[in-house]
Amino acid sequence: MDELVKIVFWSLVVISITLLLIAIPAAVRLSAAASAYPQHQLSMSEASSSLLPYLPEATIILSLRGADPFLPECLEALLHQNYPSYQVHIVIDSREDEAWDVVAQTLRRYPTKKVKVSPLRTKRQTCGLKCSALIQAIAELDIDCEVVALVDADTMTHPNWLRELVSPLRDPAIGATTGNRWYIPDQRLWGSLVRYLGNVASVVHMDMHCIPWGGSLAIKTQYFDDTNLLEHWSQALAEDVLLYNALKAQGAKVKFVPSLIIVNREQCNLWSYLRWMKRQLLCVRLYHPSWPIAMIHGTVTVLLPILALGLMLIALFTHQWNSAICASSGLALLWVVQGLLAITLEQGVQKIIKARQEERPRFEAITLLKLWLAIPLAQVAFMIAILWAAVARHIDWRGIDYEINSPWDIRLVKYQPYQPKPKLADTRISVL
Secondary structure, eight states: OHHHHHHHHHHHHHHHHHHHHHHHHHHHHHHHHHHTOOSSSSOHHHHTOSSOOOOOOEEEEEEESSOOTTHHHHHHHHHTOSOSSEEEEEEESOTTSHHHHHHHHHHHHSOOSSEEEEEOOOOOTTSOHHHHHHHHHHHTOOTTOOEEEEEOTTOOOOTTHHHHHHGGGGSTTEEEEEEEEEEOOOTTOHHHHHHHHHHHHHHHHHHHTTOOOTTEEEEETHHHHHTTHHHHHTTOSOSSTTHHHHHHTTTOEEEEEEEEEEEEOOBOOHHHHHHHHHHHHHHHHHHOTTHHHHHHHHHHHHHHHHHHHHHHHHHHHTTOHHHHHHHHHHHHHHHHHHHHHHHHHHHHHHHHHHHTTOOOOOOOHHHHHHHHHHHHHHHHHHHHHHHHHHHOSEEEETTEEEEEEETTEEEEOOOOOOOOOOOOSOTTBOOO
């Protein structure tokens, strides 16, 4: 048993060192993005360039099904971008959808000619509804539009968001740019705490493997033809993750823009988080080559600590004190490293938020304590979600059931207009 404990201990040490080597560069990039953030109304790419700003004609596409908690704020922010020439095209699932009234009320407050609102006319049975909405919107683009920016209803953009998203596309080698989300957890909801921790790992993984996020994603319009992207979307569950392979085949790449970490203040319970995480991982399984790495990471980082815990308990009951200390030390090291990495990344994000002059979230002592206690729960939840995603053949997405036969064989089982959930006391609960 002593030999097995030593193997597990050193395995946990290796995992801890690997996490440090992977996550610290991500934290450094976030801090560097904050330090370079301009205090004027230009993007970082523009501020560091002697060339004229790269600000081509752009169209923002927002697809809606249901009214997300912060949809009015999302819409207001999109209407007030610091960008010379852009349009906003909103595609709503149906005229009966509750989002229709929210959009109408917002446009009455901020009348503008730059916004086009349309119902989703064709609900394709072979892809996700968001893919159908994007295909419809792109078919109606102005001929001079050079960049399409995708955004989700839970994305609270800042005034320079579109500039920062578009500017790196000046580089001919870059076909798309993307940001990522950063959740602010409510310590009263374990689901929100677990989602925060899971997202910390996801941000690092998505940065390393160039996984695009559809909530903040810009694409050069030339690639819609070059990559046959609309045809791919017409057969896919989701629009964003598959972009990596589509662009790679054309010699183009996806660039992560560190300054475009978007704060998300929505909350969720643990069951909702598991369903949401299953869908995220399923899309990686279907459309991205990093799926085996995610599987290995999820399995090893959960099973090894469980094995170490079991060995520690056996050693305690059999009075093998050295083995008990060895196993517990490995567990403690991994736990501490994971907590420190979350803190390090949080500090980088806080610097970006401060540089944008946005309200910074404050973490109370009880929140920090519960986050640390939630680390094992987050690992187990991730393991459950990844196993679930590995075998999933059906998935529910905002009340629509999809049958997954293969990456390019998706069936919308039965369409129905969005049915709002009963109103909750906490209006920040995510629509999933």
